[in-house]
Amino acid sequence: MERILETSGPNRLQKLLGAIWPHPDSGSFLLDIFHVFMIAALEQSMIPQQSMGVFRIDILTPWLFVFFVFAPLRKSLPLAIIAGLIQETRSTAPAGMYMSAYWSVAITLHFIRHTLSWRHIGPWTVMLASCMAWVIAFETLVIAITQDPGRLAWRYGFGQIFRTSIAIGIGVFFARTAKKSLPPEEQVG
């Protein structure tokens, strides 16, 4: 009976969805890369149509931050480069901008991740807000250097606040779903 249940259609679908769902550090690096491509494809094909003009909804960056918290550095750094390449080859952003920003975040989170706790949501929010602030500050600096600082009007600032708020929400959601997938003994602390 159990065997029938395991191989039944809904169960298989559940398993498939479980594998496809982007858990940070899924155990297989190839699956992690697949998740990055999947999130990037989703962000780059669906989200721009619903992002209300200047406002940008960024789902790849918060997912990466949560990934950096969970994954060892040998996985975080290559993934930071791959994600940076995806971001850069889809836009006219200068080569290396996102890569260097993600690289710094990956290493920083590697050293401070022991301070994050499942008991409180506060540190996660602060971590996500700080990392987003770093990426946005870096983008802003590059715009100020390479382009016209006059572009950085109040609308730009408002758009970035919106982007950060959404990213924090998405990041906390990813972290929460990642917690549920952990064994019970690891969910404490």
Next chain:
Amino acid sequence: MTTRQSHLQKVALIASAVLAPFFFMSSTMKPWRGDRINSVVGQELIHPAISSWHGIVSYLSGVWQSYVALSGAAEENKHLKDKVAILQTKLMDYEEQVRQTSRLRQLLGLSELQPEKMLVAEVIGTRVNNLFKALRISRGSLDGVKAGMPVIAPDGIIGRVIRTGMKESDVQLLVDFDFNLDVLLQRTRVRGVLNGFSNDLCRLNLQKGAEIRIGDTIITSGIVGGFPKGLPVGRVMRITYESDNVSQIITVEPWVDYRRLEEVMVLHQLDPELQKIVETAGREWLERTLKSGNG
């Protein structure tokens, strides 16, 4: 691993985290080119997912528009029939004018924009955020698309191919800040260089004495950049004067709405100025320049 090794590793990691932004800042800060390995990682691998998604969204949107969202269709139909009648009359007049222009251009020895030199492409993804503006089209190097080729729509200029994959290309939009285009004011024939600016607008700096009005049409000059002369670019939206009392800043709204684009045309026409330089300096020079990132 010894404590010393571990300590050294930690120092190296922290140093790389700190130095990475400085390393980037010391670079030329140019976008990636299409002939590098990143093109394979960033474009070719993600292409199937994006094109499938685009197909699904287009199909669903088509079903919704064709079978569900039909309120007001009868009224719109009547309105369109009236409009078609007016346009047919105008079309006859335009056809006559086109024939006349064609004759005059032949007399003057000017080249024409030939349809066989165009390639129609579908827009398969957009990246119109507040920072770097580009869109992705469904034609690539296998279709003969090359970096630098102009991209247009029936409404006007869209941009220029910045990077090519095998079956897709990225187009730098007219409103991207790094985009420059030589233009003319249609009414007064004043020439200037148009730059992309924020919020999907462009900017043109002219001398204060240049005669210009709100609503004037901007067209391509055809001198540099590979765009044929006379293509519509946008209309003058705002005129402001610089504090130096010498120049005026013209804010231009492009004719093309980038968010609603579905099909575009790639012109198989490279910058004639660049072609002349290549003829003189040789193709090796161009390849060396592109590889060194100065292109």
